[in-house]
Amino acid sequence: MSYAGLIDVTGRVNDFLNAGSVLSWDARTMMPKAGAETRSKQLATLAVAARNLLCSDETKRALDGAEISDKPADSAEARIVAQVREAINYHERIPTELLRRKTELGSAAHEVWAEAREKADFSIFADALTTMVDINREMAQAIGFDDHPYDALMYRFEPGTTxxxxxxxxxxxxxxxxxxxxxxxxxxxxxxxxxxxxxxxxxxxxxxxxxxxxxxxxxxxxxxxxxxxxxxxxxxxxxxxxxxxxxxxxxxxxxxxxxxxxxxxxxxxxxxxxxxxxxxxxxxxxxxxxxxxxxxxxxxxxxxxxxxxxxxxxxxxxxxxxxxxxxxxxxxxxxxxxxxxxxxxxxxxxxxxxxxxxxxxxxxxxxxxxxxxxxxxxxxxxxxxxxxxxxxxxxxxxxxxxxxxxxxxxxxxxxxxxxxxxxxxxxxxxxxxxxxxxxxxxxxxxxxxxxxxxxxxxxxxxxxxxxxxxxxxxxxxxxxxxxxxxxxxxxxxxxxxxxxxxxxxx
Amino acid sequence: MSYAGLIDVTGRVNDFLNAGSVLSWDARTMMPKAGAETRSKQLATLAVAARNLLCSDETKRALDGAEISDKPADSAEARIVAQVREAINYHERIPTELLRRKTELGSAAHEVWAEAREKADFSIFADALTTMVDINREMAQAIGFDDHPYDALMYRFEPGTTxxxxxxxxxxxxxxxxxxxxxxxxxxxxxxxxxxxxxxxxxxxxxxxxxxxxxxxxxxxxxxxxxxxxxxxxxxxxxxxxxxxxxxxxxxxxxxxxxxxxxxxxxxxxxxxxxxxxxxxxxxxxxxxxxxxxxxxxxxxxxxxxxxxxxxxxxxxxxxxxxxxxxxxxxxxxxxxxxxxxxxxxxxxxxxxxxxxxxxxxxxxxxxxxxxxxxxxxxxxxxxxxxxxxxxxxxxxxxxxxxxxxxxxxxxxxxxxxxxxxxxxxxxxxxxxxxxxxxxxxxxxxxxxxxxxxxxxxxxxxxxxxxxxxxxxxxxxxxxxxxxxxxxxxxxxxxxxxxxxxxxxx
Structure with a gap:
């Protein structure tokens, strides 16, 4: 396996994620409402497939075999290798069981929030939000941080922000x-x-x-x-x-x-x-x-x-x-x-x-x-x-x-x-x-x-x-x-x- | 693993295939032309993911563990088990190398055909079609048949037709x-x-x-x-x-x-x-x-x-x-x-x-x-x-x-x-x-x-x-x-x- 192998496997990760994006775009622009239930299952399958392929033995073998020692540290090749290593490390820190709980609660909590907002009554949403905050605190501990657990959560969206x-x-x-x-x-x-x-x-x-x-x-x-x-x-x-x-x-x-x-x-x-x-x-x-x-x-x-x-x-x-x-x-x-x-x-x-x-x-x-x-x-x-x-x-x-x-x-x-x-x-x-x-x-x-x-x-x-x-x-x-x-x-x-x-x- | 495990894994096969269908629908109705090249890669990744998950050890373990001996032969459960076994057997008969050649030629031959049709000149398409016929003859041999190789090809679309x-x-x-x-x-x-x-x-x-x-x-x-x-x-x-x-x-x-x-x-x-x-x-x-x-x-x-x-x-x-x-x-x-x-x-x-x-x-x-x-x-x-x-x-x-x-x-x-x-x-x-x-x-x-x-x-x-x-x-x-x-x-x-x-x- 060479650097080309890494490009091949990460290309397929990108394909899964882009497919998910097409399904999301369609869900928001074109899909009849009735399609929502199975669509969310399709999206979940794609997201898990992307995460699992990224963290797979195939990707790790490709990383190990990627010969880029002749490339400068800020070359595209060196950055790709570094980013893939970092991403695997990140995702492997998050227990799949925790991820599953977060995803499941996400679906359920959305409806509770919608009802609370409709009735303008925060108390309806309070329990679900409490669980969500707890899960995010667990996520922060799993991901790790130097100063504040919020830093670990922001890393996902805006790396380096504290x-x-x-x-x-x-x-x-x-x-x-x-x-x-x-x-x-x-x-x-x-x-x-x-x-x-x-x-x-x-x-x-x-x-x-x-x-x-x-x-x-x-x-x-x-x-x-x-x-x-x-x-x-x-x-x-x-x-x-x-x-x-x-x-x-x-x-x-x-x-x-x-x-x-x-x-x-x-x-x-x-x-x-x-x-x-x-x-x-x-x-x-x-x-x-x-x-x-x-x-x-x-x-x-x-x-x-x-x-x-x-x-x-x-x-x-x-x-x-x-x-x-x-x-x-x-x-x-x-x-x-x-x-x-x-x-x-x-x-x-x-x-x-x-x-x-x-x-x-x-x-x-x-x-x-x-x-x-x-x-x-x-x-x-x-x-x-x-x-x-x-x-x-x-x-x-x-x-x-x-x-x-x-x-x-x-x-x-x-x-x-x-x-x-x-x-x-x-x-x-x-x-x-x-x-x-x-x-x-x-x-x-x-x-x-x-x-x-x-x-x-x-x-x-x-x-x-x-x-x-x-x-x-x-x-x-x-x-x-x-x-x-x-x-x-x-x-x-x-x-x-x-x-x-x-x-x-x- | 129980019968539920089989339903879970085949559900994800269905998700990949449905995702591919959404991408195909979008490509034919909504997509700007410029998106075609990477879209075909996304579709290929989904098709391979579906085929590989179907033929995976996970599916085979689920099949082995699916307890349906109490179900009649024409029950949904018994039919599902039989169909999954049959499909794995079918796909494993086709060498992946042959499948790859067919897919690659399919992309290339389409443009050759389009040119031939535009110029109303069959000779332009003849070589590509010859290769395509040869590949399909190989496919028929790999799939197997009793009387005529065409039977093996029709099986994919209309099982039982000879x-x-x-x-x-x-x-x-x-x-x-x-x-x-x-x-x-x-x-x-x-x-x-x-x-x-x-x-x-x-x-x-x-x-x-x-x-x-x-x-x-x-x-x-x-x-x-x-x-x-x-x-x-x-x-x-x-x-x-x-x-x-x-x-x-x-x-x-x-x-x-x-x-x-x-x-x-x-x-x-x-x-x-x-x-x-x-x-x-x-x-x-x-x-x-x-x-x-x-x-x-x-x-x-x-x-x-x-x-x-x-x-x-x-x-x-x-x-x-x-x-x-x-x-x-x-x-x-x-x-x-x-x-x-x-x-x-x-x-x-x-x-x-x-x-x-x-x-x-x-x-x-x-x-x-x-x-x-x-x-x-x-x-x-x-x-x-x-x-x-x-x-x-x-x-x-x-x-x-x-x-x-x-x-x-x-x-x-x-x-x-x-x-x-x-x-x-x-x-x-x-x-x-x-x-x-x-x-x-x-x-x-x-x-x-x-x-x-x-x-x-x-x-x-x-x-x-x-x-x-x-x-x-x-x-x-x-x-x-x-x-x-x-x-x-x-x-x-x-x-x-x-x-x-x-x-x-x-």
Missing amino acids: KAGLDRLFARLRDGMLPLVRAIAGAEKPRSDFLFREYPVQAQMEFALKMAKRIGYDTDRGRLDTTVHPFEVSFTRNDVRITTRVNRSYMPMSLFGALHEAGHAMYEQGVDPAYTRTPLATDLISLYAVGGVSFGAHESQSRLWENHVGRSRAFWANHMGDIRAAYPGSLDDVTEEEFYRAVNRSEPSFIRVEADELTYDFHIMLRCELEAALIDGSLAVADLPDAWNAGMKSYLGVDVPDDAQGVLQDVHWSSGQIGTFCNYTIGNIMAAQLFETATDENSGIQAALDGADYTPLRAWLTDKVCRHGRRFSRDELLEKATGRTLDPDPYIAHLTRKYSDLYALA | KAGLDRLFARLRDGMLPLVRAIAGAEKPRSDFLFREYPVQAQMEFALKMAKRIGYDTDRGRLDTTVHPFEVSFTRNDVRITTRVNRSYMPMSLFGALHEAGHAMYEQGVDPAYTRTPLATDLISLYAVGGVSFGAHESQSRLWENHVGRSRAFWANHMGDIRAAYPGSLDDVTEEEFYRAVNRSEPSFIRVEADELTYDFHIMLRCELEAALIDGSLAVADLPDAWNAGMKSYLGVDVPDDAQGVLQDVHWSSGQIGTFCNYTIGNIMAAQLFETATDENSGIQAALDGADYTPLRAWLTDKVCRHGRRFSRDELLEKATGRTLDPDPYIAHLTRKYSDLYALA
Whole structure:
């Protein structure tokens, strides 16, 4: 068995995971509801097959036989060997019995959570969540950690992230952003009435697709569909699909959903073709067939295109004509500046997925802090709703009306996912850091954006981020691209500049 | 390990095969072209995983441990054990090296065939077909047979079918049907001009879906999409999808395509829910996750609903109003009787997939005879086009204009499929046999059909055929349902009755 043997067997791991992704996409876009029960069994079989093939004697023999001593330590070959070894080690630490309990509870807990949310009654979900927290604590012990058990859980989604590091990051964000949130709370809001007019579904989908293509999403290697929750999923770089959601009487949802998911999609479409089906396009830790190096890195691309491009003044200076043409007669009384201000309106709210660019991270901070406290035992599940409501009041000054609009709003905990929320804020930070460098070091990129030419920015991102797939770690990528690891300053500077201008703050 | 262990492991085989079916459906309906290359690798990995799990030590241990001595020989349990043993034995007879060569050639030969067909030049395809025939001869030797190597190949699709049996069947069909074909060739044709008017795509799809539901296709457990070639595929009985094709200026295509595929779909939707994910809903020989007992039995259901119901006089007596309403103004000058006659127009032609009910089987006979002769060596590949053209002249009296409209028209040989064509004619025969019994023994069924009530017929078919899945063989099913094994007389009687009336023959 040679290095080629390793590529062969990991290629089949990738096939199982990609097959699972196709089945998931289908379940969310096309499948009749009745298909759900056996579909979940099919998905489980594929996930187990991928995990077992990864940890099989065949893979271990291939690893032992992979002759790569002549390759530099950061070569694709050396990184592949290291990542496969690391992934086997990771998965073998988790007892299959524990994994089985987690999977089974995940299915059962989802229904309990749905009922609790419908009745806005946390007590219905409390027992299931308690068990889920216990299982995640067991997982953390099995995986192992240096300082805090939460670190072990975040490793799956954002390797290298620690509770201590997150605390420092969040403190800097709070210092930089809370004054803005407070100032805006008292400021006059821009008009946004025109966003809530009636916009035909078909026209919204057509415009969303048009703009996704306009910024560089390649529909020869993808497609756009409608779902309740927008998402992106790839089945190798040559088939990367996105969805968006459409609200007839709130038009920005479909557009910014599509721009966001197109950002994710361009990451996958930009991965080096040579990495197709290899571990450099397969997350062997989380067992998703993705080329993005971490969930946070992925979010950096979606947020960069959605916010730094799609919600910029230049974008609407260039595309106000396009959107007026898409909805004839509906936006004749709206100036470019009014439109730009409306899609950047900021207001503290209860619901994370509806939060604006400035308040969004406070929703994340709260979740991360509560998750860490649940996992280290300093917060009991029974005390979670009060802690949630207090946190919302403290960060955003809002009074949560009930559990459904509070602690029960997110689906994540119902399926046992703990440790994934940090990705969103890391993505926001990374997006600003990359965008600042891209537009700093090469003034041609900003000038191109001003002229509605998105190619230079996409080329820069492809070169610095996308094409490398999972070859370098997130921080290695950032250092190569921006000269330093994750740094919240560009993000704070961006928000300060943007919102001071929007709300005419001092 | 107990019987439950066998159900567990074969459930996972079913999961792999169903996952493959989802990937195939997606590839034909939704996938961007660029996704094809890696998709074929994903499909190959799933197929190999299913085959290897079926033949694994785990399955063999489960078989050895399955205690079913207290169950009767035709119980579901006993049949499952027998079928798993038989399937392992079948697959282990085929060397993996031979299977690999067949798969690889299948991919390569398809492109060669496509080029040959485009250029209407058989010589381009001759070498690839020669290799494919040789590989299939090797397959036949590996699988084993009593009389003729073609029997071994047909076993995969229609177990129990032999060359000798087919020859007898075909002789009876020719005796019964050729006089009708000859007589009609000289008869006056009914008008059919109105079928070729312009019918909007959307309206065609809506009407096709409406009528598929009308005869009993359950869209809560399925969906209809558009493809170049119509097909049905199931991912367990709770998710059974169909497609049809739409030609703006030839309206019957979309409707009868949908009725045909709905017939297939109702077979799968009618399988006993208790058989879900078991070998009684998994073809472990051909490695498709289907509940139908053979490809021919499946075709019996599609042809029954398409032809015996959809192309009946009663159907158009009942639904002429519906189709007029679907295409306002387009069919006002057409009577029910004219419509019925138009959709039953018979005329010898070159192309199998466009052939009418009466001439279709001659296309099949020719293919089966040529395939058998290629496999036993009595026909050389180089002589195939001449043999094809002579056969078409002899059976249908037509002169084949070129290879593209002759020997190169079907995709089957390009992918190495030899031995599957007989299913179509077996399906036709079985459809007539079942329909005759259903309407004979229970006059309520014909009366219901006359009143546009399709429920009694569907209930009868579900009870006699569909619900049993793969528990009984095709001939066991036929004997239980009709008192005898496959019998062409009802089919010949049906065609004689129908076409004598349509063309006012003696």
